[in-house]
Amino acid sequence: MTTTTTGTVTSADGTTISYREAGQGPGLVIVHGAMQTWHSQIELAGALAGDFTCYLPDRRGRGGSGPAGADYGLAREVEDLDAVLRATGARYAVGVSSGAVITLHTALTRPAALRKAVLFEPPLGLDAADVRGSLERFDREIAEGRIPAALVTGMRAARLGPPLFNALPRRVQEWVTGLMLKSQDGAAGQEPTFRxxxxxxxxxxxxxxxxxxxxxAYRSVEVETLLLGGTRSRDYLRTALVELERAMPRARRVVMEGLDHGATQNAAQRGRPERVAEEIRRFLKG
Structure with a gap:
């Protein structure tokens, strides 16, 4: 088990951002994705801790960090990552899924904050109108306490459900999701439940x-960037990496055989953190 210590920083709008620290060496911030907290990539941090001091923040609205706030948006998330980078002196960042979107926009708008960045499958290239349309339904389902329905809405919006799950009728998807939530209820562990x-x-x-x-829009990103993905991930995620490599002058792409969108997660969540760490280490130390 990787040993961590806890720290906090204050973001530009006064929100407290909590993080865990592990390892030794140059600073590396690991920004988690959707339905995750700092603990979701603890094994990835453990695999890198011999070469880097890894910082694992809870993004705002999660864990030990402050609320998302009424003015929530991409700009606030960029400010949060910038605050962690400044406070810790870290110059490297790894972003996972939506965390990769945050890392990419930090590289775009605050290039001096980063020396190198790793983007693992940012969910770019989706139709904005379609995704925006799901927000109203999601808000309604959350307000009504229909958590399984809301989670299905979110998965369908981001097209991130497993292929077999995606083939099911929506009512069956909600039933399966409800069973998964019940299996987590009352379970002891460091990670919050999906509910x-x-x-x-x-x-x-x-x-x-x-x-x-x-x-x-990303042609002006000058930060040296590694674009990481897996051969088993959804087509649009792999296409996004191809498009980013074409656009960004200092980006290169590595696609890992047999891995999918969950590759950075802990082994218990079917991740392959050691394999992902190999590519991150090679890039950052190269």
């Missing part, structure tokens, strides 16, 4: 909407 994290999915849907648009 507890469900409201935060709105934040990630909003990030996808804000970041949608022409990939040409």
């Amino acid at each position: 507890e994290l469900a409201p935060t999915q709105r934040q990630d849907i909003q990030l996808v909407v804000e970041a949608s648009g022409d990939f040409a």
